[in-house]
Amino acid sequence: MRSVRIGGLATDLCLPDGAGPHPAVLLRTPYDRRRHRAELRAWAARGFAAVGQDVRGRHASEGAWLPYRSEAADGAAALDWIRAQEWSDGRVVAVGASYAAHCALAPLLARGEAGNGAAGHADGGRGAVGRGPDAVIVAVPALGPGEVAREATGVERLSARAGWWLAHGDRADSDDQALARTLRDTPDLLDRLPVAQMLPLASWPGVWAARRDEGLWERAASARVPLLAVGGSRDPFAAETIRLWRSWGGPARLLLGPWGHGLTATPAPEARPEHHLDLGSLYAHWAREALAGTLAGRRGAIGLGGSAHWRAAASEVLGSGAPSPDPESEHAERLVPYRFGEGAGLRLVRGAEFVAEPGRPVRSDRLDIDEHGAPDRCLLVGPPLPRPLDLHGEAEVRLVATAEGRSADWVVRLVALRPDGRAEPLATGVARFEGQESLGERELTVPLGCLARRLDAGIRLRVEVAGHHFPAHARNPHTGEDPVTATRLLPSRRAVRMTGSALLLPVTRRTAAIDPVQEILR
Structure with missing residues (x-):
């Protein structure tokens, strides 16, 4: 060296x-x-x-x-x-x-x-x-810069950006504990407005000036x-990883495991021993094949969390276009609707009408729900699954809903409720909708991203529809002002109509296990 x-x-x-x-x-x-x-x-x-x-x-x-x-x-x-x-x-x-x-x-x-x-x-x-x-x-x-600051739907990512910029932004070295230490000294840091002036860093306003x-x-x-794109289904940039692979013009390989931002060093709770790969060895083998010119086409492997299986990645399953025309295909996209308000689908627990209050936002870092007082979200729960359910592909929620204000964020969080009472997050989607006056009743689609999970029999699905997801995302002020520069926050009355609203899950017809290393190298 x-x-x-x-x-x-x-x-x-x-x-x-x-x-x-x-x-x-x-x-x-x-x-x-x-x-x-x-x-x-x-x-x-x-x-x-x-x-x-x-x-x-x-x-x-x-x-x-x-x-x-x-x-x-x-x-x-x-x-x-x-x-x-x-x-x-x-x-x-x-x-x-x-x-x-x-x-x-x-x-x-x-x-x-x-x-x-x-x-x-x-x-x-x-x-x-x-x-x-x-x-x-x-x-x-x-x-x-624009890609990391905002979701593809335009909603601002807050706590992750604040953490990164405090750790690395205006300094020659790194301090990975900077956010935790700052929050100990200033617990209300992320609540401060405007967002653009939240951190005392010269480069912080530029984070929000960037556009995708x-x-x-x-x-x-x-x-x-050739491209090898590697990601984790629990990583905040999973959607970008998939889109990069899907968009690439040359030979492209995708490896997506049940991991966080640290990949195999940060396995998700649903990861199994079969998902722990020797990434260094795989990278070297792939590099040899790539430089030799032996790779062609678009292939990939996705680890099915909650099982020992890996599945072949198919671009039609991951949202690049129409599903496979063959309904019996291993990769046939089958979006199964779980309709709101139906006992066999998702039963309404409370909050068909609720208030999205930015002063008391729904928290991204908590899964517990206070069922007393005025509802702050629409809450729905499904019956126990009668048999294991394999999910592989892009999920979404279609809403028929009303929001008060010129701008409204719609957050949908999908949670698995285990028979012992434990709650486990499955997916979260957030989308922004804007108008000249009150938004009125609209048909909305909130993407939930790629799911690659096996859910055991007995699990119940919980769906939360809210107006905020804080501090992971900045609060929408509901005034039509830019959430980055706004200093005034207003509540927004919401209503979700059960008829026409549904959770759509990519249920697979079969589970065909593959060897992920062989899939990446061929």
Whole structure:
């Protein structure tokens, strides 16, 4: 392991034993390259020249730290440097997780240069100036400033952004406990308004000035290099991981397990031993296949939480278009409706009419419900499941509902109630609807994202329909003002009509177990 500087950026280099030239792996991170030295050694042991770099302005790298601003240019410079080295055969795999996944993708997608990686390989690529990596491995990708700040539906993600910015935002190092410590000293921090001035950080207002990059998906569709997208069904960026895989123009593989943001290091309660994979070994094998040009098409594997099974990922199941035309297909999408207000579907417990009060919002960090006093949500519960239920695909809730105010967020939380009384979250969806005056009665669809679960017999489904999901998401003020700059919050009366409202779940017809490693490598 030796250290060099590339344009003032601190860089570690770990070369394999034996004569080169070698393919290379590039990992650029704001989380301290030294934490990845064991990972670099593991890549080198498998025959790759491994390069780890602190991004600009972080840890030992020079310059100003401006999140998401410099990664395309700095990443391209690192790729050019690698390809100019004698030990390089010109082929580079960019890898990274979370923000580092953005770093891996930025040289390829930020400027729309989504073609092949190196500019020719007639001489082995040595000295060639590449437009991007030759293959990309991204895990739990935090794709851009607008993408991490808001849901695809426009609703602001609050506590996760506050935590990240306090830990990493206006500083050269990291403090992973910054949010917890700040909340101990200032318990009402996340309640403070306006949101744009909540944190005393110079870069915090810029988080909310960013808008989602809708052109990202068109650039991804133009990509021709192989992609491996890895995510967790409990990760906040699961939808982005799936969409990246679904949109990618080149060979694409998806691996989605019952994990959190730390993947196998943070397994979900529904994970089983069969879901614990050796990701390092899988990444190296996939990189070899990708650089050899043996991969084609779009494939993937999804771990079915609550069982020992992995299932093949199908883009039609994950919301990319029409379902399979063959109703007996293993991947046939079968959205089964659980209708509101029906004993065989979802029985109304209380709150067909309720008040969404931003001063007393429904909490994202609690599953208990106070059934006394005025209802703050519409609450429905289904009967015990008579047999195990396998869910695989995109779920949603269709509402016929009324909201008071010029803007309203609709939050739907799906919870599993076990026979022993334990409550376990299954999915949460949030969508924003706006109008000139009172929103009146509308037909609304709230997406719940991808479900990959086996529910045991005896479990009951609970559905909560609310107006807030705080502090995971910022509170809608119901005035029509931007929730980021608003300082005035008003209550909003809501009504959910049972007729026409339903939970739609992607019930699978059969469970065909696969080997996830074989599925990713073929």
